[in-house]
Structure formats: C-alpha cells, structure tokens
Amino acid sequence: MSDDQRDQTPAEPADQAPAQAQAQAPVPTGPEPEPIPFFGTTWVNHDGGYALRRVGLAIGSLVTAIAAAVLLRLSYEGLEIGNVGPFLSISVVILFAIASSIAFVKTWASFSSRPAPSSDEAALKGLKVIGFIGSLIAYFLRCLGEAPGEKLRRAEYERAKADFARRRSTRTGNPAARRPKRKK
Secondary structure: OOHHHHHOOOOOOOOHHHHHHHHHOOOOOOOOOOOEOOOEOOOOOOOOOHHHHHHHHHHHHHHHHHHHHHHHHHHHHHHHHOOOOHHHHHHHHHHHHHHHHHHHHHHHHHOOOOOOOOOOOOOOHHHHHHOHHHHHHHHHHHHOOOOOOHHHHHHHHHHHHHHHHHHHHOOOOOHHHOOOOOOO
8 A cells, every 4th residue: 555545535325414514603692892902802701801901001001102202301401402493393283283182082973982983083093193193192081980981882782682682582382383575
C-alpha cells in the first residue's frame, strides 16, 4: 500500500452530515447585547470587572486630556517664542476652544442617541479630531455615572428582548388548522 492510499480516510456517510449540522446549529435564545468598546457586554449585568473598567477609563481619559492640554500649552508657548503675532495666537486658542466644545457636545450626544444616516458626523470628523480634548472630557464625565453609551444600548437591548418575547409568545397553535382568510 502506498503512502497516498494510507492518508486517505473514508468520507462520512451522506445521511450523517445533515444530522450533525442540525445538532450543531444554535437554538435562538433571544437578542444578543451589543458590546461597548472597553466594556464588551459586561454592562448588561455589571459583572466581569465593570466597575474597575469604568474607573480605569475615567482616569485614563482624564489623564490623557490633561496631557493633551499641557501639549497644547507648549505649542502655544512655541507660537509666542516664534513671535507670530497676537492675531494668530488668539486664533489658535479660539479654534481649539470651539473645536473642543463641538467635540464635547457631539460626543455627549452620541451616548444618548444614534446619529441619523444622513447626519453631518462625517463632515465634523476633522473638527472632532482637532477638539479631541472635548471628547476625552465627555468620556470622563460619562464614566462617572455609567459606561459611555450604556443607557442607549440598554434601552435598545430591552426593546429587542421584549419584541423577541412577544414574537415567540404569539406563535401558538397549529398554523395549518387555521381558517383561510376571506377574500374581499
């Protein structure tokens, strides 16, 4: 017998393959919660280190915001050393203040509602990058109360569970035994 013949194993019978596929198919148990970045699905039951993750994310976002503010301060001092003039120095400060406030508002709003498909989120992406300090502060403040976006995802998850339970409970009886609908 050659090596090629010994390596070949017989195929499974055709009637066993569908039975195994049916046994491995998962039974629908309801909707799955949507994971939140840094938290996964621990927000559902507040387990798996949820509180520790919230504290860690709050501290991390605050430290990063402070470091970014120090970096911006050093950049502003560089403009002063370069003697670029008061107009440019004031313009840079105003630009970062406006960009940070817009980024804060947009980030804070994203925790409570999903953006519309035709919204201006894509157009404001560059502005949100410039005002990243506002986004970091929004993350810090939201982490003090809950995981960012938890309230929105919890409402969607509870609604999906209720819809699933309603759909499952209304499917009673034999559909073949029902009377046909009358034609008008």
